[in-house]
Amino acid sequence: MAFDFDEMLVKIKDKQWALADIDWDAPGSETIGPELWTKLKPFMSDLMWIENVGARGFAAMAQKAPTDTLKEIYTYFHAEEQKHANAELALMRRWGMLDGDEIPQPNVNVKLVIDWLDKYSDQTSLAVLGTVIPMLEVALDGALVKFIVDEIDDPVCQEVFKRINSDESRHLAVDFQVIELLGHAKMRKIIVETVGAWMNPSLIIGTLRYIPLLNKMRDNIVAMGVDEERLYTAMRRFKKVGERSEYPKRLPMFRFISWHSGVVINRAHPYHKFADALVRVTARYPKRLLRPQPTWSKELTYEPVA
Amino acid sequence: MSEPLSVAIIGGGFAGIGAAIRLKQKRIDCIAIFERGREPGGTWRDNTYPGAACDIPSRLYSYSFAPNPDWSHTYSGSAEILQYIERMVDDFGLRPLFNFGHNVSGVRWDENASVWEISFDGHPPVRARAVVMASGPLANVSFPSIRGLDTYEGHKIHSARWDHDYDFTDKKVAVVGTGASGVQIVPELVKVARSVKVYQRTPGWALPRTNFATRQATKDVYRRFPATQSLARNAWFWGHESVALGVVWNSPLTRVVEAVGKLHLRRQVKDPWLRRQLTPDFRAGCKRLLMTSDFYPALQKDNCTLVTWPIARISPKGIRTVEGIEHQADVIVFATGFDVSKTGTPVPISGRDGRILADEWSTGARAYKSIAVSGYPNMYFTFGPNSGPGHSSALVYMEAQIDYLVDAISYALARNSILDVREDRQREYNVDLQRRLQKTTWNSGCSSWYLTEDGFNATMFPGFASQYVGQLKSVDYDDYTTSEYRPAEQIELTATV
Numbered sequence: 001m002a003f004d005f006d007e008m009l010v011k012i013k014d015k016q017w018a019l020a021d022i023d024w025d026a027p028g029s030e031t032i033g034p035e036l037w038t039k040l041k042p043f044m045s046d047l048m049w050i051e052n053v054g055a056r057g058f059a060a061m062a063q064k065a066p067t068d069t070l071k072e073i074y075t076y077f078h079a080e081e082q083k084h085a086n087a088e089l090a091l092m093r094r095w096g097m098l099d100g101d102e103i104p105q106p107n108v109n110v111k112l113v114i115d116w117l118d119k120y121s122d123q124t125s126l127a128v129l130g131t132v133i134p135m136l137e138v139a140l141d142g143a144l145v146k147f148i149v150d151e152i153d154d155p156v157c158q159e160v161f162k163r164i165n166s167d168e169s170r171h172l173a174v175d176f177q178v179i180e181l182l183g184h185a186k187m188r189k190i191i192v193e194t195v196g197a198w199m200n201p202s203l204i205i206g207t208l209r210y211i212p213l214l215n216k217m218r219d220n221i222v223a224m225g226v227d228e229e230r231l232y233t234a235m236r237r238f239k240k241v242g243e244r245s246e247y248p249k250r251l252p253m254f255r256f257i258s259w260h261s262g263v264v265i266n267r268a269h270p271y272h273k274f275a276d277a278l279v280r281v282t283a284r285y286p287k288r289l290l291r292p293q294p295t296w297s298k299e300l301t302y303e304p305v306a
Numbered sequence: 307m308s309e310p311l312s313v314a315i316i317g318g319g320f321a322g323i324g325a326a327i328r329l330k331q332k333r334i335d336c337i338a339i340f341e342r343g344r345e346p347g348g349t350w351r352d353n354t355y356p357g358a359a360c361d362i363p364s365r366l367y368s369y370s371f372a373p374n375p376d377w378s379h380t381y382s383g384s385a386e387i388l389q390y391i392e393r394m395v396d397d398f399g400l401r402p403l404f405n406f407g408h409n410v411s412g413v414r415w416d417e418n419a420s421v422w423e424i425s426f427d428g429h430p431p432v433r434a435r436a437v438v439m440a441s442g443p444l445a446n447v448s449f450p451s452i453r454g455l456d457t458y459e460g461h462k463i464h465s466a467r468w469d470h471d472y473d474f475t476d477k478k479v480a481v482v483g484t485g486a487s488g489v490q491i492v493p494e495l496v497k498v499a500r501s502v503k504v505y506q507r508t509p510g511w512a513l514p515r516t517n518f519a520t521r522q523a524t525k526d527v528y529r530r531f532p533a534t535q536s537l538a539r540n541a542w543f544w545g546h547e548s549v550a551l552g553v554v555w556n557s558p559l560t561r562v563v564e565a566v567g568k569l570h571l572r573r574q575v576k577d578p579w580l581r582r583q584l585t586p587d588f589r590a591g592c593k594r595l596l597m598t599s600d601f602y603p604a605l606q607k608d609n610c611t612l613v614t615w616p617i618a619r620i621s622p623k624g625i626r627t628v629e630g631i632e633h634q635a636d637v638i639v640f641a642t643g644f645d646v647s648k649t650g651t652p653v654p655i656s657g658r659d660g661r662i663l664a665d666e667w668s669t670g671a672r673a674y675k676s677i678a679v680s681g682y683p684n685m686y687f688t689f690g691p692n693s694g695p696g697h698s699s700a701l702v703y704m705e706a707q708i709d710y711l712v713d714a715i716s717y718a719l720a721r722n723s724i725l726d727v728r729e730d731r732q733r734e735y736n737v738d739l740q741r742r743l744q745k746t747t748w749n750s751g752c753s754s755w756y757l758t759e760d761g762f763n764a765t766m767f768p769g770f771a772s773q774y775v776g777q778l779k780s781v782d783y784d785d786y787t788t789s790e791y792r793p794a795e796q797i798e799l800t801a802t803v
Contacts, residue, residue: 013453013618016618016619016626016628017630018618018626018630018631018632019630019631019632020621020626020631020632063587068753072616075616076616076628079615079616079627079628079629080628080629082615082629082630083628083629083630086629086630086631087630118578118579122582294578294579295577295578295579295580296579299629301631303631304630304631304632305623305624305631305632305633305634306631306632306633306634
């Protein structure tokens with residue numbers, strides 16, 4: 001049966017929740033022991049920033065959506081990713097991880113991606129963003145969020161991530177449907193668009209920022225004590241779900257991302273020498289070369305009401 | 307039994323007043339204006355929000371047959387426009403024609419008596435040989451369909467029903483809507499409120515609006531030599547006509563209009579993300595152009611925030627947006643425009659053989675030259691279907707409609723006849739009109755109040771104002787069927803004048 005985007009939009013509107021729906025002062029924060037607390041802080045910070053980056057990706061996708069309904073869906077997803085980031089920040093606040101009004105700073109790899117998104121995402125095609133964003137979402141949903149749900153007993157955290165998971169399931173449903181939709185295009189159009197996209201240096205720059213982001217994420221996850229196999233299982237899912245239909249396979253970008261995820265999960269692949277080197281290089285990236293943090297990345301708040 | 311009215315005018319705004327003036331000038335005396343409000347003025351009586359003003363130059367936003375040399379600025383505020391309306395009412399002796407507090411509940415063609423019977427809420431019905439439907443497209447306010455709208459416990463104000471008793475000083479204000487009225491209200495509210503959050507769904511193309519004060523010497527010249535005022539009006543008219551090339555049709559000049567809009571935005575907004583949020587993603591002209599030089603600076607004031615997150619619902623204390631935050635507010639201002647009917651009719655109208663106009667228009671309103679509908683004899687619409695201007699003054703269009711309907715009514719009354727537009731001519735006109743609309747910016751892909759949900763454009767005229775005026779220059783009676791007026795003497799209804 002054909003996917004009904006209108007029905008999905010109605011469902012998205014029906015399922016809205018707000019930070020004010022959650023009792024942030026409810027008991028349970030004491031369940032985070034000192035050891036977990038220390039590891040959790042950078043992890044939550046990364047997670048929050050990746051949600052924020054995803055939000056910006058959806059904002060760019062909304063501009064390219066082929067229909068008004070999909071445009072509105074992406075506009076909602078943009079806001080929902082921001083909501084997830086806000087909720088994660090509110091959890092950090094609940095757990096006493098924020099110093100006053102402090103908003104944790106993104107790591108350099110996230111900063112590089114923010115910088116790229118700010119400069120290039122609006123000019124990047126739906127085919128590119130529409131395959132990369134689901135990959136990040138699959139990784140987030142399947143590994144990071146799952147890890148938190150499994151490892152943290154705080155009932156407020158459980159409630160928050162239950163809601164986030166519910167939103168993400170709709171995001172993924174739409175993401176994969178759009179990949180399939182893109183795969184229906186004429187092959188000539190797909191090839192022209194793909195060649196055109198790769199002729200643009202911005203995509204190469206973006207790829208060089210995306211590669212260390214993934215490996216850095218992996219390192220952070222491992223440092224947290226998460227079994228990296230979890231991340232790999234999630235990334236395998238991207239290929240598996242996408243290939244349920246024949247159409248995504250017609251997209252070179254989908255094939256590239258699938259291939260890339262396969263390489264990422266193969267620790268023996270020589271790719272990692274390159275990717276890990278990029279992680280080391282980017283760690284030394286001169287901050288003065290980064291443009292000022294865009295205002296869209298400063299809209300995060302842990303306050304349920306304003 | 308009293309005689310029916312010669313003409314019943316429904317609505318006492320600009321169009322109704324203009325029609326009454328012209329009918330009186332043609333020595334048609336037995337006329338009445340039925341107005342549901344307590345004052346004349348229509349849209350301009352209702353829209354008195356802070357900053358309310360016309361975005362068409364006053365010289366053009368006034369009747370050529372009622373010149374006003376005293377406009378204080380290039381663009382007038384609502385109070386000054388209302389004064390102009392009041393002055394017309396007094397100068398042309400229209401006040402006795404007004405029947406205030408008359409809310410029309412139905413208009414029915416009585417075939418036996420060859421007259422229209424007009425019913426009211428709480429008043430006896432009247433009969434009239436001709437009817438001018440001057441109820442206007444911007445008469446009924448529109449609240450957005452947002453979940454929880456009724457649960458809000460703070461103060462709610464619609465821009466067209468302003469609450470002048472409410473003191474905004476030091477209040478947390480939410481403004482929903484960034485259309486023509488929103489961009490005028492926000493700069494005024496940021497001057498007094500503690501905070502203003504502006505909720506935008508779709509950004510519009512905004513062009514700079516430079517509002518110069520008119521020098522006394524200029525006013526004196528206009529008064530002493532009315533031809534100079536007429537010249538100024540013509541200059542504005544043709545200036546706006548040239549804008550049509552970029553605004554009405556999707557043409558290279560549309561890019562020029564967009565470039566002016568982008569330059570205006572770039573000059574006034576430095577932050578790239580805010581600029582992106584304020585950049586439209588549709589062709590200029592597709593939705594109504596905004597004329598403002600104050601909106602962007604107001605948005606960047608310390609006490610003002612632009613919110614572009616979709617609204618999830620309205621809660622008792624404020625507005626919850628999809629990024630999960632409840633934005634609490636003491637008052638919500640709805641600058642959400644009007645319920646512009648593109649498929650129905652302002653009041654129930656039944657014509658010949660019991661036909662119901664609302665049924666005929668259920669898939670989109672259609673009329674002959676926007677002014678007459680076959681099967682509804684001696685009835686004329688001002689601002690009927692497809693008479694909306696995208697680039698010029700509504701008053702220019704209205705004046706042409708009034709002159710046309712006054713000619714047609716004079717003709718019918720003088721010859722004791724009933725004019726009914728031919729169905730085939732009406733159909734041909736609309737086929738051609740819709741074909742022409744396909745090439746316009748309004749039909750270029752955005753959704754707007756110009757279009758029905760199915761994308762049918764029952765609102766705008768696809769051409770220059772001069773073309774619209776030209777088609778209404780004279781009544782071609784070949785386009786009408788004519789029958790004889792035979793009053794039925796047994797009907798007992800009282801005409802209230």
